[in-house]
Amino acid sequence: MRMVYKTFVALLMTALFCSVLSAPVLALGKPAGLYGYISFNGKPIGGVSVSLSDGQRATTDSSGYYQFGVFNGSTYTVTASYNGGSASRSVTIDQARVQVDLNIVPSSSGSKPAATTTPTAVPTAVTQATTVTVTPTPAPTITPTPTPTPTPTPTPTPVPGIPSPVDYRLLLLIIALLVIIIVAMGYYILFKKQ
Incomplete structure (x- = not known):
């Protein structure tokens, strides 16, 4: 016993x-993958900085693609910033691969071109004449300032499969x-x- x-x-x-x-x-949690595409005004854009709330960072390739190695059951916030605009979304990883696509809309301060106006003299009325002739003034000429074309950073090398931490x-x-x-x-x- x-x-x-x-x-x-x-x-x-x-x-x-x-x-x-x-x-x-x-x-x-089990290793998982978080990936997606970043677009700027609806068009895929390369060279965009993408970050996760846990500190990981990536740069999109020429087609706007990015990916991260994450853990199943965790919640992350994906943030992408480009040319003064940004977009973000929170996601809980509940499967092996989760896709999060973001569209960055330009900020209102950077998207409208500045207009320049040319002032014109206002005609004065003659009080002693029997007929008053008013000469119409032409509308001010608005010349938009062109928006610079963004120069993307070099295309990053493709990231092999999702690494397991x-x-x-x-x-x-x-x-x-x-x-x-x-x-x-x-x-x-x-x-x-x-």
Whole structure:
């Protein structure tokens, strides 16, 4: 009976040890991907800076494409800024790959060209004449200031598959090996004394 008790205690200690070691690994979400396309006024644009609320940054390629490695079950805010405008959206990762497309609309201060007007003299009426002739003044000439064409940054190199920040399978393998070693040592210590 004493041997059964010792075996039960050894197995209980092993299970407790395994649960303590595996808790941080199981708490991590599975690796996932967040990707999408950024457009400016409805047109895909390259060289746009895209950032996540966790601090990751990327730059869009020539077709406006970006991607990040994220974790399933986490919530992120994607923000893209370009030429004085910006767009952002919050998303909760609930599948292996989530697409978030953003359209940046130019800010109102930067999208309208400045107009220049030419003032003209206002005619004065002659009071002594029997007929008053008013010469119409031409409308002011508005000359728009051209908006500069944005120069995109060089196209970034394509990003290979989504990297996994932590390979949880390797951690589980290491934990399993440690458990086997501890169980073997426990049995050796328990049964050596008998």
